[in-house]
Amino acid sequence: xxxxxxxxxxxWLLFCSIGCTVSTEPIVYGQDGCHYCKMxxxxxxxxxxxxxxxxxxxxFDAIECMINHQQGSKDTFAFMVVNTLxxxxxxxxxxxxxxxISKKLPSPMGMYLTGFSTHKLATQAQEEYGGDIYAWDELYxxxxxxKRYLNGE
Amino acid sequence: MLLIASLLAxxxxxxxxxxxxxxxxSSVKEGLEAAAxxxxxxxxxxxxxxxxxxxxxxxxxxxxxxxxxxxxLQDEILVIAADSVVVSGITIQNVGYSxxxxxxxxxxxxxxxxxxxxxxxxxxxxxIYLQKSNHTIVRGNLIEGSDGSTETYTGNAIxxxxxxxxxxxDNITRFHRDGIYLEFVNHSQVNRNVSFRNIRYGLHFMxxxxxxxxxxxxxxxxxxxxxxxxxxxxxxxxxxxxxxxSASFGLLLKExxxxxxxxxxxxxxxxxxxxxxxxxxxxxxxxxxxxxxxLKIMGNCFDNRITKNNFMGNNFNxxxxxxxxxxxxxxxxxxxxxxxxxxxxxFGDVPHRPVKLFAYIVERVPISIVMLRSLFIEMxxxxxxxxxxxxxxxxxxxxxxxxxxxx
Numbered sequence: 001x002x003x004x005x006x007x008x009x010x011x012w013l014l015f016c017s018i019g020c021t022v023s024t025e026p027i028v029y030g031q032d033g034c035h036y037c038k039m040x041x042x043x044x045x046x047x048x049x050x051x052x053x054x055x056x057x058x059x060f061d062a063i064e065c066m067i068n069h070q071q072g073s074k075d076t077f078a079f080m081v082v083n084t085l086x087x088x089x090x091x092x093x094x095x096x097x098x099x100x101i102s103k104k105l106p107s108p109m110g111m112y113l114t115g116f117s118t119h120k121l122a123t124q125a126q127e128e129y130g131g132d133i134y135a136w137d138e139l140y141x142x143x144x145x146x147k148r149y150l151n152g153e
Numbered sequence: 154m155l156l157i158a159s160l161l162a163x164x165x166x167x168x169x170x171x172x173x174x175x176x177x178x179s180s181v182k183e184g185l186e187a188a189a190x191x192x193x194x195x196x197x198x199x200x201x202x203x204x205x206x207x208x209x210x211x212x213x214x215x216x217x218x219x220x221x222x223x224x225x226l227q228d229e230i231l232v233i234a235a236d237s238v239v240v241s242g243i244t245i246q247n248v249g250y251s252x253x254x255x256x257x258x259x260x261x262x263x264x265x266x267x268x269x270x271x272x273x274x275x276x277x278x279x280x281i282y283l284q285k286s287n288h289t290i291v292r293g294n295l296i297e298g299s300d301g302s303t304e305t306y307t308g309n310a311i312x313x314x315x316x317x318x319x320x321x322x323d324n325i326t327r328f329h330r331d332g333i334y335l336e337f338v339n340h341s342q343v344n345r346n347v348s349f350r351n352i353r354y355g356l357h358f359m360x361x362x363x364x365x366x367x368x369x370x371x372x373x374x375x376x377x378x379x380x381x382x383x384x385x386x387x388x389x390x391x392x393x394x395x396x397x398x399s400a401s402f403g404l405l406l407k408e409x410x411x412x413x414x415x416x417x418x419x420x421x422x423x424x425x426x427x428x429x430x431x432x433x434x435x436x437x438x439x440x441x442x443x444x445x446x447x448l449k450i451m452g453n454c455f456d457n458r459i460t461k462n463n464f465m466g467n468n469f470n471x472x473x474x475x476x477x478x479x480x481x482x483x484x485x486x487x488x489x490x491x492x493x494x495x496x497x498x499x500f501g502d503v504p505h506r507p508v509k510l511f512a513y514i515v516e517r518v519p520i521s522i523v524m525l526r527s528l529f530i531e532m533x534x535x536x537x538x539x540x541x542x543x544x545x546x547x548x549x550x551x552x553x554x555x556x557x558x559x560x
Binding site for chain 1: 252253306314330336352353354359360375376379381382398399400402405407427429
């Protein structure tokens with residue numbers, strides 16, 4: 001009988017250690033749904049994921065959905081990761097990703113926004129398809145403007 | 154006489170170009186090059202291994218289902234680059250997937266009046282891809298991706314991008330990403346198609362207006378149909394069946410205005426209808442039965458009318474995340490209505506409030522679903538029904554009917 005409190009303590013510790021792990025998790029394409037637009041996530045080139053400081057994971061079918069969510073949210077994020085055109089199904093940090101907005105490359109939610117893992121690849125695509133390259137900070141700050149521009153306003 | 158003579162002269166101009174072993178032209182490419190405008194290119198019953206075939210004249214390309222053009226998993230196969238091209242009756246197969254280019258079995262490239270009918274497309278990444286093409290008919294085709302059980306990377310079976318006045322009817326699609334995908338497509342009709350076992354949606358509207366879909370069946374897809382960021386969409390006489398999964402819906406309505414959803418059947422879906430930012434939609438004469446949730450309607454929905462529907466055998470009839478509703482519920486049949494009809498006019502004498510407290514709790518704390526069917530839950534449901542304190546006060550059907558409608 002004396003052991004019972006110990007088990008309770010262990011259980012609580014286990015529970016906490018599971019609950020408090022803050023990390024990304026792979027997107028299950030074809031099963032997971034977008035947190036923002038509710039669409040199923042299927043395109044391995046355009047997925048995105050946010051993990052809050054508290055460890056809550058949100059997955060998105062497009063980078064534009066992730067930014068739309070972020071800009072309407074008060075959370076702070078431990079991880080912001082996206083898929084890229086050149087490395088489908090792999091998630092990489094937005095800080096080391098280059099973003100191309102080109103009318104020739106439609107993305108799932110109509111923002112023509114594609115990630116690339118290197119600046120060189122982004123430039124190559126830009127030469128082929130046209131458009132503008134953004135680093136993450138630029139993209140995030142100018143997002144509303146870009147959206148208005150794409151909507152023809 | 155002159156008219157007849159000129160017609161005869163014209164018809165004699167349209168030749169039949171036979172292509173295949175033992176015919177003057179052995180490859181489709183040669184046949185297409187040799188053909189004059191309005192000729193018919195007739196393929197023999199054999200397999201042609203060719204890719205990137207461009208049709209640059211108005212002509213008819215036809216054959217039988219044994220007339221096969223096989224791309225050997227390389228680039229795309231048929232590109233229609235002229236107005237008024239007809240492709241009928243042939244089989245197109247094996248287009249390799251690409252992460253850079255949306256390759257298709259048959260692509261219509263910014264040209265109008267194409268007709269694609271009675272073709273069969275197997276394992277073509279994207280099946281039929283219409284880009285900036287108007288007045289197109291896609292009819293009676295069978296479009297199958299590679300078996301969806303292993304390959305999640307596939308395109309849409311019928312994909313329309315910036316099109317006007319398309320007619321998509323009597324097609325069968327399966328094992329693709331979306332069965333039918335419409336982005337920036339207006340004034341178009343989608344009728345009597347069957348979409349099943351597609352990975353994402355049976356039918357998917359994005360930024361499309363003034364479209365109708367009627368008489369289609371959507372079964373066993375990731376989700377049945379998604380109508381998103383669209384206006385004036387009419388949805389009638391369709392079947393939404395067996396779309397199961399935590400992120401699955403029979404019908405997803407997201408940012409949609411001024412449509413009609415009538416005479417449809419929703420059966421065996423996790424959530425039959427999920428509405429978010431749906432406005433001024435008339436939802437009437439639908440049968441919604443045996444689903445987990447019949448209608449999930451979020452607080453940002455306004456001025457929808459839900460009337461004369463049958464709600465039967467669902468775990469939850471209506472769920473919402475809001476205490477207010479701006480929608481109207483009227484004269485529906487609710488199988489969990491426990492009121493009475495003393496004046497025998499066919500309508501219940503006390504209003505029915507279809508949102509159970511538990512539905513409200515599950516919406517807030519999803520994990521509480523494990524308590525479904527517990528005695529405790531039944532007790533709080535009854536308590537809430539009698540004295541509403543958390544569920545939306547004004548979400549009530551003031552004249553529920555006592556007998557289901559014959560629909």
